Amino acid sequence: MQDSQSSKLKSMNVKKVLAGLLFSSLLIGNVSAQQGYQPSEKNLQNREWFQNAKFGLFIHWGMYCQLAGGGNQGIAEWIMNDRKIPIKQYEKLPGFFNPVSFNPAEWVSMVKKAGMKYITITSKHHEGFAMYDSKVSDYNVVKRTPYGKDIIKMLKDECDKQGIKLFFYYSQLDWHHPDYFPRGNTGQGFTGRPEKGDWNKYIDYMNAQLTELLTNYGEVGGIWFDGMWDKWDAPWRLDETYALIHKLQPGAMIGSNHHKFPFPGEDFQMYERDLPGENSMGFNHTGAVSDLPLEMCETMNGSWGFNLVDTGYKSTKQLLQTLIKASGYGANLLLNTGPMPSGKIQPENVDTLMVVGKWLDKYGETIYGTRKGPVKPTTWGASTQKGSITYLHVLNYGDENLFVGKLPKKIKSAKFYDDKTPVKFKETEYGVILNIPASKKKSIDTILEIEM
Ligand code: JFZ
Numbered sequence: 001m002q003d004s005q006s007s008k009l010k011s012m013n014v015k016k017v018l019a020g021l022l023f024s025s026l027l028i029g030n031v032s033a034q035q036g037y038q039p040s041e042k043n044l045q046n047r048e049w050f051q052n053a054k055f056g057l058f059i060h061w062g063m064y065c066q067l068a069g070g071g072n073q074g075i076a077e078w079i080m081n082d083r084k085i086p087i088k089q090y091e092k093l094p095g096f097f098n099p100v101s102f103n104p105a106e107w108v109s110m111v112k113k114a115g116m117k118y119i120t121i122t123s124k125h126h127e128g129f130a131m132y133d134s135k136v137s138d139y140n141v142v143k144r145t146p147y148g149k150d151i152i153k154m155l156k157d158e159c160d161k162q163g164i165k166l167f168f169y170y171s172q173l174d175w176h177h178p179d180y181f182p183r184g185n186t187g188q189g190f191t192g193r194p195e196k197g198d199w200n201k202y203i204d205y206m207n208a209q210l211t212e213l214l215t216n217y218g219e220v221g222g223i224w225f226d227g228m229w230d231k232w233d234a235p236w237r238l239d240e241t242y243a244l245i246h247k248l249q250p251g252a253m254i255g256s257n258h259h260k261f262p263f264p265g266e267d268f269q270m271y272e273r274d275l276p277g278e279n280s281m282g283f284n285h286t287g288a289v290s291d292l293p294l295e296m297c298e299t300m301n302g303s304w305g306f307n308l309v310d311t312g313y314k315s316t317k318q319l320l321q322t323l324i325k326a327s328g329y330g331a332n333l334l335l336n337t338g339p340m341p342s343g344k345i346q347p348e349n350v351d352t353l354m355v356v357g358k359w360l361d362k363y364g365e366t367i368y369g370t371r372k373g374p375v376k377p378t379t380w381g382a383s384t385q386k387g388s389i390t391y392l393h394v395l396n397y398g399d400e401n402l403f404v405g406k407l408p409k410k411i412k413s414a415k416f417y418d419d420k421t422p423v424k425f426k427e428t429e430y431g432v433i434l435n436i437p438a439s440k441k442k443s444i445d446t447i448l449e450i451e452m
Pocket of ligand 1: 075
C-alpha cells in the first residue's frame, strides 16, 4: 500500500517535473545559449578553486545608495522603479555622488578578515549606471560624478594586490537604456523613454560593455548575470554573449540569476536567498540542482542596496549557520553588503563580518576546501567532507543522542573537533547514533570529526 502510494507520488513528481521542463522550454524558446560549450582547462581549474573558496562578499553599490531606500523598508536598489522616478530626475543622482571615504584597501582587508575569498560587485545594476569607465556610454561613474574615478578599477587593483578574486555582477535588465525595448515587466511607463527602440542595439551595447569589463581590468573571476527574468521572451542572444565572454577570458565563470536550470555555457548555478533545492523563497524554479558549482546569495538585513531604516540584521549565528548549511549542500555563500554614499561599509555589517571571520579562523578547516558530506542538510545540521574525513555540523539539537541515519562506510573514529576527545557512537542496522553530552554543545555549531 505504502509502496504503491510512494511510486504513484514519484510518477506524479516526474510528470510535474516534465511538465515544468516543457513549460519552461516554451517560455525560454529564444534561449539557445552556448550549445556544445566545452569549458577550458583554466575554467575547470577555476571551478575547483570556486568550490574550495566557499565564502564571498556581494557588493551592491550604485546611485541608489544615495536614496538609501527613501525611508522605506525593502529592496533599496529598486527605488527608481518602485518610486517611479523618471530618468531625467534620476540622472541628477550621479551629479552629487562623491564617496570621498571609499578606500578599496580597507574593503579588501575587511573581506580577508571575514574569511571571504572573493568579491562580486555590481558593475551595472538595473538603474543602468556603469560603476566603471565605460566608453560606450557616458552614463558612468567617471564621466557623470564629481568623484570622477573608476571604482571598479580601484577595487580590482586592490583585489589583485591582496589576492582576492573579483567577479562582476551585470544587469541584463536596464531601466535607463532607450533600446531596452519592448520593455519587460519592470521599468515601464515612468522612465520617460520613447515607446520605441532597437532591441538588437541594446544587446550590442551590453556585449560592448561586457567586452570592456573583460579586457580593461585584467583577469576576472567571472560574470554574475541578473535580469533575464524581466523579459523571458526576448531574444537575449545568450549564445553570442556567453561565447564572447569565454573567448575573451576562457577562465571566467558565467552564472545567471534566472532561477532556472543552468543553460549551456554557464559555469555555476546560483540560488537567490535560498539553499539549493529548498525553494523557500518560491522563485527558485530551477527544478533540479545541476552538477555545476553552486552558490547562494543572501542579505544581512532585507535589502541588497544600502537601506537607512532596515535594521533587521540577521545575527552572526544565523549567517554562520547559513554558511555551514550551504557548505553542506556543496554551495558557496555570497553574503551581501550595500556600501553607503560615503564609500564606507555599514559599520553594523563590518562588525558582523569580523565575528564571522573569527569563527572561520578557528573552524575554517571544516568549511574551506570541503565538498558536501554524506548527511544531507536537515533541521539539526549539515555535513561537509574532505577526503576520508566527514565533519558533522550539529547546529540545533537538544537531545544527547543524535541519530544520523546510515553512513556510507564503517566509522574508524569519531572525535569532537574542538578538543579531539572521542565521541561515543553506536552503528545499528538503521544508522548511526552519536552521543553528544550537553557539556560539549556549542551555541553555533558543535563539530564532530568522523573518519571512515
Ligand atoms: C535580483 C535583483 O533584482 C536584486 O536587485 C538583487 O540584485 C538580487 C541579487 O537579484 O533580485 C531578484 C531577481 C529575480 C527575482 C527576485 C529577485 N524573481 O524572479 O523573483
